[in-house]
Amino acid sequence: MNNLLEVNELTKQYSQGNVLARVTLTAVDGVTFYIKPAEIFTLAGESGCGKTTTAKVVLGFEEATSGTILHNGKPQSPKEKVWITEGVQAIFQDPFSTFNPLRTVDQYFFETVQNHLLAVKKPQAIELIDQKLRLVGLTYQEFAGKYPNEFSGGQLQRISIARALLTNPSLLIADEPVSMVDASLRMSIVNLFKKLRDTLGVSILYITHDLATAYYVSDRIAIMFRGNIVEMGTVEQVLMNPRHPYSKLLRDSIPQADPAKRWTDTVTLSELEEEEYLRQGCKFAGRCPNVMEICKGVVPADLNVDGVLVKCHLYSSESEN
Amino acid sequence: MTGKKQTILRTEQLKAFYLLEMHGTQKIVKAVNDVDLTIYENEIYGIAGESGCGKTTLLKALFNDFVPPLRLMSGKIYYRIDWEKEIDVTKMSPQEMRQLRMEYISYIPQGSMSALNPVLKLKETYKDFIGSHLGDQSREEIFELAHKQILALGLPKNILELYPHQLSGGMRQRVTIALASLLKPRIMIGDEPTTALDVVVQRGVIQMLKTIQENFRNTIILVTHDMGVHANIADRIGIMYAGKIVEEGTTEQIFGNPLHPYTQFLINSLPKFGDKEVRHSVPGSPPSLADLPAGCPFHPRCPHAMEICTQQMPGFSYPDENHRVACWLIGEGKYEQSA
Numbered sequence: 001m002n003n004l005l006e007v008n009e010l011t012k013q014y015s016q017g018n019v020l021a022r023v024t025l026t027a028v029d030g031v032t033f034y035i036k037p038a039e040i041f042t043l044a045g046e047s048g049c050g051k052t053t054t055a056k057v058v059l060g061f062e063e064a065t066s067g068t069i070l071h072n073g074k075p076q077s078p079k080e081k082v083w084i085t086e087g088v089q090a091i092f093q094d095p096f097s098t099f100n101p102l103r104t105v106d107q108y109f110f111e112t113v114q115n116h117l118l119a120v121k122k123p124q125a126i127e128l129i130d131q132k133l134r135l136v137g138l139t140y141q142e143f144a145g146k147y148p149n150e151f152s153g154g155q156l157q158r159i160s161i162a163r164a165l166l167t168n169p170s171l172l173i174a175d176e177p178v179s180m181v182d183a184s185l186r187m188s189i190v191n192l193f194k195k196l197r198d199t200l201g202v203s204i205l206y207i208t209h210d211l212a213t214a215y216y217v218s219d220r221i222a223i224m225f226r227g228n229i230v231e232m233g234t235v236e237q238v239l240m241n242p243r244h245p246y247s248k249l250l251r252d253s254i255p256q257a258d259p260a261k262r263w264t265d266t267v268t269l270s271e272l273e274e275e276e277y278l279r280q281g282c283k284f285a286g287r288c289p290n291v292m293e294i295c296k297g298v299v300p301a302d303l304n305v306d307g308v309l310v311k312c313h314l315y316s317s318e319s320e321n
Numbered sequence: 322m323t324g325k326k327q328t329i330l331r332t333e334q335l336k337a338f339y340l341l342e343m344h345g346t347q348k349i350v351k352a353v354n355d356v357d358l359t360i361y362e363n364e365i366y367g368i369a370g371e372s373g374c375g376k377t378t379l380l381k382a383l384f385n386d387f388v389p390p391l392r393l394m395s396g397k398i399y400y401r402i403d404w405e406k407e408i409d410v411t412k413m414s415p416q417e418m419r420q421l422r423m424e425y426i427s428y429i430p431q432g433s434m435s436a437l438n439p440v441l442k443l444k445e446t447y448k449d450f451i452g453s454h455l456g457d458q459s460r461e462e463i464f465e466l467a468h469k470q471i472l473a474l475g476l477p478k479n480i481l482e483l484y485p486h487q488l489s490g491g492m493r494q495r496v497t498i499a500l501a502s503l504l505k506p507r508i509m510i511g512d513e514p515t516t517a518l519d520v521v522v523q524r525g526v527i528q529m530l531k532t533i534q535e536n537f538r539n540t541i542i543l544v545t546h547d548m549g550v551h552a553n554i555a556d557r558i559g560i561m562y563a564g565k566i567v568e569e570g571t572t573e574q575i576f577g578n579p580l581h582p583y584t585q586f587l588i589n590s591l592p593k594f595g596d597k598e599v600r601h602s603v604p605g606s607p608p609s610l611a612d613l614p615a616g617c618p619f620h621p622r623c624p625h626a627m628e629i630c631t632q633q634m635p636g637f638s639y640p641d642e643n644h645r646v647a648c649w650l651i652g653e654g655k656y657e658q659s660a
């Protein structure tokens with residue numbers, strides 16, 4: 001089966017500072033991954049690891065410094081932005097700032113219908129909108145003419161998913177879609193993603209720092225750290241048996257809803273993001289519990305360990321054998 | 322749970338409402354509705370619930386910070402100051418309350434972005450803070466105190482020379498916690514201090530709160546909707562729904578034997594590793610606090626709702642020591658009242 005989205009050696013650099021002291025930060029550093037049709041792929045990591053930048057480049061909001069992005073085998077170029085809006089739709093983090101508080105929510109839907117010429121007459125448009133809203137558990141009647149403040153955060157997030165579905169996209173890019181939603185309502189959004197994948201065959205690029213929902217919902221996962229993918233594979237392999245020390249740290253830091261599983265050991269936090277970005281060698285070397293001399297000078301290669309991509313010197317001897 | 326515990330903060334039938342007037346019609350938002358709380362010395366008390374259930378308002382009330390439209394309708398708030406007898410703080414003058422703030426009871430705000438002055442270096446913020454509470458001290462003394470505390474809490478030394486925007490979110494949050502604990506208050510109130518932080522940073526902040534509590538042996542009241550955080554840090558937990566405490570117990574009781582259907586939903590909706598079983602959210606959405614349903618406010622969302630639930634709010638049952646729950650399923654009076 002062909003891959004729906006292919007991202008090859010994607011790099012995005014930002015420069016900071018003035019003429020005399022210019023610092024170039026590589027926010028995304030040679031990221032390569034693919035998404036198959038009807039698959040939920042998670043990009044996980046802490047803030048400042050480059051996951052949102054990756055999403056922005058894939059959506060065409062930012063231009064890549066180098067690298068290619070193929071959607072259904074076609075390259076992304078500024079002139080062909082149509083696939084970006086028709087084939088790929090985005091869902092953002094904060095449902096309250098997605099919608100203008102002074103406009104009714106249904107205006108956004110009619111606008112999308114108009115922009116993409118999805119329907120010619122209003123009754124047709126309403127029927128289409130109602131059909132998409134029902135997919136997320138709402139109806140046109142309970143939503144028409146209302147302002148964003150009349151909905152809860154979870155409802156608004158479901159509304160923005162319905163709007164994204166209007167153009168029948170093959171890929172949804174969801175950037176931290178549940179981090180602003182109450183823990184008790186998160187599952188309704190996450191279950192919705194599963195349903196969309198299973199019934200409509202939509203693929204989802206799920207960007208999150210919440211590994212618990214990532215485990216629950218996704219098929220494959222990539223853990224990002226300071227611009228690099230440090231571990232990539234199926235969720236079972238990566239989260240049940242993490243190999244990279246950073247994946248282990250991330251996994252162990254999720255608070256478990258079980259008072260018997262409290263943390264006992266202490267954790268070292270990063271001092272400054274910029275320092276880690278500019279670090280030579282492995283970027284995690286400053287905090288890694290298994291740090292070796294080689295880690296401080298040489299960037300580890302992408303190694304294949306039992307079908308999982310791991311970017312760590314600890315495994316370099318294993319894969320040679 | 323051994324030995325006699327001293328209360329440090331107690332409320333009696335506390336009611337705090339927002340009175341809003343819009344176009345001549347009055348709207349009453351019942352954010353804290355008849356809350357009886359007893360919080361002890363040397364414990365971490367967690368308050369859990371969804372957004373819009375009145376958690377933050379309860380904290381404001383406990384901090385005795387009533388700014389219109391928020392009004393104290395009835396009820397009392399007692400602090401036990403210096404292990405003496407209890408004092409009703411609702412009768413205190415603003416000056417007396419000012420004396421207590423940050424020295425006896427301190428507040429860790431949620432948005433650490435806006436809590437620190439963006440145009441001042443952190444050392445100036447420290448100077449303002451220490452100067453207004455400890456009176457005139459020399460520059461050297463102030464910085465020595467600030468330095469000592471920063472090192473003790475494991476923050477980088479050069480942090481005092483930086484502006485807030487130069488720090489990451491987690492670092493800023495730890496600085497606000499450091500400020501809130503500087504005068505060794507007996508009670509610290511945290512309003513979602515770890516929400517909007519990354520998991521690893523969240524773990525660091527929780528670790529810091531625990532360290533502070535162990536060193537000072539004081540009380541921390543922590544509000545968050547993340548049950549995982551509660552399981553990790555709290556000694557006792559109160560579950561809040563629509564302005565009321567609906568269940569309260571030790572962390573072991575709440576997670577081991579949740580009795581209220583709402584508590585069960587909160588705990589069971591969390592995904593776990595190694596378990597891909599389908600999980601469901603709490604059905605429906607929280608009620609508007611300005612227009613509460615009659616009877617038990619949870620009945621429209623409750624799968625076990627009965628006739629009586631739509632008519633009358635249940636009182637507390639005491640199924641176990643330290644454990645109380647307000648639900649008709651458990652049955653009022655079925656258990657002997659132990660307190």
